[in-house]
Amino acid sequence: MKTKYISVKGHPHIYYYHNDKNKLYRARQKKTINGQVLDFVKNGFSTIKEAETWLNKQISEANDLNITDPTKFTVKSYWRLYYKEKIGSGDWTADSTAQMERVFRLHILPRFGNTKLREVNRMSYRAYLNELRNTKKEDSTPKYSKAMLGNIHKALSALINDAIYNGILISNPLKQIELRSQKQARSKQISHAEYNKVLSWATDNLNGIKLAMFLLPTMGMRHGEVMGVMFKSVEEKSDGTMYLHITRARTQNAPQGKSTKNVYSVRRIKVFPSCAAVLREALRISRLRYKNNNRLPSPDDFIFVSEKARPYDYSRLTYLYRDVSKATGVHVYPHLFRHAFATFANEMRGELNPRDVSNYLGHKNISMTDQYNAGTDEGKDKVIDLMESEVFRKKA
Incomplete structure (x- = not known):
């Protein structure tokens, strides 16, 4: 029996239907992007909101991936293009993919996602890093380590360098920014x-x-x-x-x-x-x-x-x-x-x-x-002992 889809009033492109006694929703919209007719369709949503969220995301991503004017790229739209290319080429391992997704989702996109790629500047970026440096945990200790700040910096720099390679940008405004953190680095030394x-x-x-x-x-x-x-x-x-x-x-x-x-x-x-x-x-x-x-x-x-x-x-x-x-x-x-x-x-x-x-x-x-080679405290003591016996005592 053919499924009957019924329009939801007040929600264009969203339909409801029944399947095994359950009421489900369908999202469908045809849209022309850069002269190409694209059909966005998916069934099985539990709520109207889920269906609309999916549809809006698909159209937004399609618009991002079909941008022809370099000046219109935002950090978010170029990230989607960059991400798709890296996944498609197999350049990233599963760990690299997970780390990049996490860094962009939690740190970069919330702050710079809607910023035009060409408008990312050194001053606003350094101000953001300073905010992170000064962010504290509940126990008043620094929240972000230098390594974490480094991950954020490397991720955004990689995106910008890719845009330079593709002729979208001319230079990287984030070059040679010194990374510091109030959080003490994890010790790599053990006696x-x-x-x-x-x-x-x-x-x-x-x-x-x-x-x-x-x-x-x-x-x-x-x-x-x-x-x-x-x-x-x-x-x-x-x-x-x-x-x-x-x-x-x-x-x-x-x-x-x-x-x-x-x-x-x-x-x-x-x-x-x-x-x-x-x-x-x-x-x-x-x-x-x-x-x-x-x-x-x-x-x-x-x-x-x-x-x-x-x-x-x-x-x-x-x-x-x-x-x-x-x-x-x-x-x-x-x-x-x-x-x-x-x-x-x-x-x-x-x-x-x-x-x-x-x-x-x-x-x-x-x-x-x-x-x-992190050295040891014993090693430092040995340095002064040898210096004393081999240099200072001989000199005396």
Whole structure:
């Protein structure tokens, strides 16, 4: 039977109809944009407002994507064009897409969305950054970190640079703006004493899968790489030596896994002998969990799973580290241990080849590994001790 659509009075282009005793709404409007007749139509809305909102959005986006006069582009209209092109070309990963969507939705579009692209200026933008710098949380601490301000700045700058490339703009008014924040940056330094305290507590109080998850970042692995370890990732030699093949990463926006950060991140790393037994036990527990849920794990299945044999959420490792931080009084997080690995390896430069350390971490350049070297308080003390013994005492 053909569905009968009835016009809703006072709401042009909106119709109602009945389907299995439910009253639903339909939006439909034909509109000519730049000489092209477009038909916007969709069924299944629960309310008139939902139908009208969808229709208005579709027409607005169509107008934005068909702008021929460069002077008419607003930040919002160019964002839609830019977004569509990036998604279509596959330039953005799932994580990049989610971050750009979030930054534009929460920060850039509410403030600059209706501003003409050519009218975005340095003064108004700096005023906006100052507002963010001075925004406080309920406990009166700064709300936005320098990293967050950097994400906003990079996102809007990328949009403007794309407009320059496409001949819409001539120059970028946001160049060389210094980013500062009242929020203290998260420390990337941990002393040997703190490191050992945390490690000792973890090995005494964690076990099985939790302990394995906690220990892998101490080998310099990224958060996503830890969560992306699969059964086929593990290679064990006859003498008990264990290696991990890092080929996949799981993130908040790619829970099923994705390729590693770059080609240099694909690597084979040796597992600390002290961690091998822990990982072996985690493998045993993981297989048992799959079995208890009537499944045999395949080589492509993830190791770190719940009692129901479901891969742990990406944030599970973050919460695990928070629990350890609370118990030990030492603030730690997964990426801090990656920095610690680079820092402690740097202290042994006489014994280790910096290129080997860089390759182990999956860095393209040794310079990146050097940036990860945060130094330690013990190292600073060693500097003055050596300076005194090798320079000042000799001079005296």
